[in-house]
Amino acid sequence: MRPIRVLVAKPGLDGHDRGAKVVAAALRDAGMEVIYTGLHQTPEMIATAAIQEDVDVVGLSILSGAHMTLFPRVLELLRAQGREDILITGGGIIPKEDMDALHAMGTGRLFGPGTPTSELIEYIKEWFAEQSHQEA
Amino acid sequence: MRELFGKVTGTPDGAQPDSELERLRAEVAEWRRMYGAGATRSIAFSNSAKEVEPLYTALDVAPTTADDLGVPGVYPYTRGIHPTGYRGKLWTMRQFAGFGSAHDTNERFKFLLAHGQTGLSTAFDFPTLMGYDSDHPRSEGEVGKTGVAISSLADMEVLFDGIPLDEVSTSMTINGPAPILWAFYIAAAEKQGVSSDKLQGTIQNDILKEYMAQHAWCFPIEPALRLIVDCFEWGATHAPRWNTVSISGYHIREAGATAAQELAFTLADGFTYVERGIARGLDVDDFAPRLSFFWDIHNDFFEEIAKLRAARRIWARHLKERYGAKKAKSLLMRFHSQTAGVTLTAQQPMNNVVRVAYQALAAVLGGTQSLHTNSMDETLALPTEAAVQVALRTQQVLAYETGVPNVMDPLGGSYYVEALTDQLERDAEALFAEIHEVGGVVAGLEQGWFQRKIHESAARQQWEIEQHRRVIVGVNEFVTEEEALDIPILKIGEQVDREQRARLAKVRAERDNALCSGRLEKLRQAARGTENTFPHILDCARAYCTLFEIRRALEDVFGAYREPVFF
Known part of the structure; x- marks a missing residue:
């Protein structure tokens, strides 16, 4: 099976990148091809990078409280390009009810503080296996 | 014997x-x-x-x-900077606060002052931290979310309405656009009839650690350093009671650094500012007394106490021996401390009250001048009033019930604490030598050297937690299934955004726009030359130029910062 391609992105003005970088390194160590955008990305920059880099997964890290604006915008932009197939996941300081609301809009699972990286690796791998199974 | x-x-x-x-x-x-x-x-x-x-x-x-240890108030100040310690004056209880509109935060400030807090500390939202007005397209969805939104003098007037600025001391956590926010504050004080020489407080204004760890920058490194020295120079004559920089280890540690890295990287930033001030032709004794520090107080209790003791000693020694400071006040490391946000857990959040209490005890045993204690709910959202009150009460119990402040440096002479203080000092000196090898702080930042070191430490800590080599209660051990979360979450609604847009529109409609453009042009001219920019920034603030207008005027001359990306 080909390696899973993941874009780890920091949308908005939030500069807290400890989590994003730790996650990016862990996914890479788990055998995925990881692209990290760097800080202060707009949703447009993220959607463009996701399509250009032909990724399977976009992981957004948001600790700024702007998740209810930024997640839906990235979802919309990818949908507008017909790329519903890309999984939008991520994490940060996101209250449970907001996670539920975002999930209902179409994001994948979102992860809060204290989540072991093994849990997200497993989640992404399972999702990918299921996708590949459906395509085959 | x-x-x-x-x-x-x-x-x-x-x-x-x-x-x-x-x-x-x-x-x-x-x-x-x-x-x-x-x-x-x-x-x-x-x-x-x-x-x-x-x-x-x-x-x-x-x-x-034993010979080096000395007594409090005497060089090298390992045991404290004041001969009277907390018997003379308790630490300032300074809770960081800010959310929503200037009006919301003004109310929170008044609540904290009414509950016995003794100084103010302002948290700004991300647009303000990055120098964007609330109505800028990049601010969408972020206005008032993680702090208060301040886009002009008009917002600053509301923020401190009814708070006498000649009586309180105010700390402002602002870096990239720090001179602009400081100018808003000074102009707001002038409106209250208070001149800048009477103002007490701090602007964080520590841009080096922004490139290292916190990442709220506006301009490239060299012009950003120039703006900081402009503040030193102007402040030395016009605002002698104001701390023009708070050299911060907090964000470096939160981003993943070890205690020794926090200590060394922060002090190296401090030395860089001193060198830049001297290079400007300033007398070190004119500005060094206004340099203050800010430390993160993490979980390892004795290591944190030793870190604070070592920090005082290293700073005093380098200022005296390397930079030739003569005044005793130039050698004193005065610092604020905050308990480590990164140690709080979203799981079983009540446990955070206990973590914060131990960390606060370490800060006080280390001799902090002021302290912020985190609220238990901060891994979930902005803290609620009830959570903030518990955090403040934690400090009051420590100050008034435990007897801890009765004796200065009570752990001085402990074999462990002294050995650890010596060890951290040696570790810091070894890191200074490495920084020197890479060409200094600015070169290290440009090469990503600091960023890589911090990331490696963060990755190692994550690995230790996942391998159960490090236990985090409620996270990787003593886990409770199906936790019921009954902490109310403070949410910031969209009315803040509307309120901010309305006030900005009013400011733009009512101010003298010709005066504004004239002053912005004068600022550009000053930025192009070598003149001190601060008086011009202040003139722009007085004329109600907005935050982004002033940022953009400087950016026209300085350009923008491009981050070297890696992981």
Whole structure:
């Protein structure tokens, strides 16, 4: 099976990148091809990078409280390009009810503080296996 | 008679000192044998960076330490900067606060002052931290979310409405656009009839750690450093009671650094500012007394206390010996501390109250001048009033009930704490040598050297937690299934955004726009040359130029910063 391609992105003005970088390194160590955008990305920059880099997964890290604006915008932009197939996941300081609301809009699972990286690796791998199974 | 720290003197009956040392060595060797024969738990007995010994004795402390230790208020200030310690004045209880609109935060400030808080500390939202107005397209969805939105003098007037600025001291956590926010504050004080020489407080204004860790920048490194020295220069004459920089380890530690890295990187930033001030032609004794510091107080209790003691000693020694400071005030490291946000857990959040209490105790045993205690709910959202009150009460219990502030540096003379203080000092000096090797702080930032070091430490800590080498209660051990979360979450609605847009529109409609453009142009001219920019920034603020207008005027000349990306 080909390696899973993941874009780890920091949308908005939030500069807290400890989590994003730790996650990016862990996914890479788990055998995925990881692209990290760097800080202060707009949703447009993220959607463009996701399509250009032909990724399977976009992981957004948001600790700024702007998740209810930024997640839906990235979802919309990818949908507008017909790329519903890309999984939008991520994490940060996101209250449970907001996670539920975002999930209902179409994001994948979102992860809060204290989540072991093994849990997200497993989640992404399972999702990918299921996708590949459906395509085959 | 055996004295502390391996320094051995004769006893009244004339016994030889060497025999005393020999006896101690024999005792320790015997203990080591017994220790080796006993069973120990199978975990790593380590602080933030390395393993610690199971026991410390006089043999672990340098013989010179007793001579170097001194007393509080005397060089090298290991035991504290004031001869009266907390008997003279308790630390300032300064809770960081800010959310929503200027009006919302003004109310929170008044709540905190009414509950016995003794200083103010302002948290700004991300657009403000980055120098964007609330109605800028990049601000969408972020206005008022993680702090208060301040886009012009008009917002600053509301923020401090009814708070006499000649009586409170105010700290502002602002860096990239720090001179602009400081100018808004000074202009707001002028409106209250308070001149800048009466103002007390701090702007964080520590741009080097922004490139290192926190990432709220506006301009490239060199012009950003120039703006900081402009503040030093202007402040020395016009605002002598204001701290023009708070050299911060907090964000470096939160981003993943170990205690020794926090200590060394922060002090190296401080030395860089001193060198830039001297290079401007300023007398070190004119600006060094206004340099203050800000430390993160993490979980390892004794390591944190030792870090604060080592920091005071290193700063004093370098200022005196390397930079030739003559005034005692130039040598004093005054600092604010905050308990470590990164140690709080979203799981079983009530446990955070206990973590914060231990960290606050470490800060006070380390001799902090002011303290913020985090609220238990901060890994979930902005803190609620009830959570903030518990955090403030934690400090009050420590100050008034425990007896801890009665005695200065009560752990001074502890073999462990002294050995650890010495160790951290050696570790910091080794890191200074490495920084020197990479070409200094600015070169290290451009090469991503600091960023890589911090990331490596963060990755190692994550690995330790996932491997259960480091236990986090409620996260990787003692986990409770199906936790019911009953902490109310403070949410910031969209009305803040609307309120901000309305006030900005009003400001733009009512101000003298020709005056604004004229002053912005004068600022550009000053930025192009070598003139101090601060008086021009202040003139722009007085004319109600907005935050982004002033940022953009400077950016026209300085350009924008491009981050070197890697992981």
